[in-house]
Amino acid sequence: MEYATSIRHNTTWRWSRKLVSDLVLNGGGVDNKSVTDTTCTAGGNECAAITNSFCDTTAGTCVCVDIATEDTANSACDLTDCSGGAAACTDTNSECVTNACACKALYELSGGDNANACTAKVCTAGGSECSGTGQVCDTTLTSPVCACDNGYTATAGACVANVVGGTCAASGYECSALSGGYCKTGTGCACSAIYDVSGTSCTAKSCSAAADCTGIDPNSDCSGGSCDCAATYAIFNTGTSDMCQPGVGVTCTSSGGECQYILAGYCDTTTNANAPVCACAAIADIASQTCNFKACTADALCTALDPNSECIKGNCLCKSGYDINGSGTSYKCEQQSGSEAITASFVMVMACLVIGFLQI
Numbered sequence: 001m002e003y004a005t006s007i008r009h010n011t012t013w014r015w016s017r018k019l020v021s022d023l024v025l026n027g028g029g030v031d032n033k034s035v036t037d038t039t040c041t042a043g044g045n046e047c048a049a050i051t052n053s054f055c056d057t058t059a060g061t062c063v064c065v066d067i068a069t070e071d072t073a074n075s076a077c078d079l080t081d082c083s084g085g086a087a088a089c090t091d092t093n094s095e096c097v098t099n100a101c102a103c104k105a106l107y108e109l110s111g112g113d114n115a116n117a118c119t120a121k122v123c124t125a126g127g128s129e130c131s132g133t134g135q136v137c138d139t140t141l142t143s144p145v146c147a148c149d150n151g152y153t154a155t156a157g158a159c160v161a162n163v164v165g166g167t168c169a170a171s172g173y174e175c176s177a178l179s180g181g182y183c184k185t186g187t188g189c190a191c192s193a194i195y196d197v198s199g200t201s202c203t204a205k206s207c208s209a210a211a212d213c214t215g216i217d218p219n220s221d222c223s224g225g226s227c228d229c230a231a232t233y234a235i236f237n238t239g240t241s242d243m244c245q246p247g248v249g250v251t252c253t254s255s256g257g258e259c260q261y262i263l264a265g266y267c268d269t270t271t272n273a274n275a276p277v278c279a280c281a282a283i284a285d286i287a288s289q290t291c292n293f294k295a296c297t298a299d300a301l302c303t304a305l306d307p308n309s310e311c312i313k314g315n316c317l318c319k320s321g322y323d324i325n326g327s328g329t330s331y332k333c334e335q336q337s338g339s340e341a342i343t344a345s346f347v348m349v350m351a352c353l354v355i356g357f358l359q360i
Contacts, residue, residue: 151177247289
């Protein structure tokens, strides 16, 4: 009897010692296993429960993505700590945000088979996939993906509006999100004449009389204690002039070119032949002194307004090889030829990039 009791005690002691060992060595449980212990199959959903993992169909197991490090104690994939520097984030489309690696703005971890890296967010025209500030669905691509609108730059996991000093080209479109700004060629985004630099933004100059503003820009006025462009004039932050330019409603002539600075503008000599004014083309709406391309989700919405237009990045634009002649009198997209066609194509490309600003 004593012998049998001793056997039971010894067996219980050995089992208890193994349990304690497992608790210590395996982080709290005898059934602990690594991420790669979870098997998976192509098209399956076995790795969905492990955040930041994917199915390696070659190995047939779940694996942590490139910007994550396996936590073997908890069978988890934690975003890699980058407090020591961004070099820890090895994925080209990743960056260090608050000491942890993350996909850059407009990129995501899809969780698909063999998807070890951050990939561009796939989107659809009119969809909500690109809902972040300054984001837009680039439908000009065969497989549409989210992109930062012109005037915005992907920074620290978001699309951030370009500010004073931001790099810009002669077209000036890079400064489209800078209110009161324009592109000062050779320098960068800057504040127009009647605006002061305020940190990285522009603030209208204070005034007490019209002369305080007109002495700076003859086409400006004093309104509510601040300088502003006079009626029918505006600062075009998609351009390269620091002065107030003629806008929608300003008097024009059939060959004077008064409306040339208005994107999607033209000289309307039909509505009132005795008093022509700058107006917006068929595929654009009036927005104060400027024109905004109409929103769309399909080509048919645009072609119904102008057969030579199409829906691009959620807005109606002229088809390649066509353009709205700001110095002309037609409200439709006109076919260009020779060097004009090249210029028109460039303008339309830039227009695709600036449509986010036009929606503001």
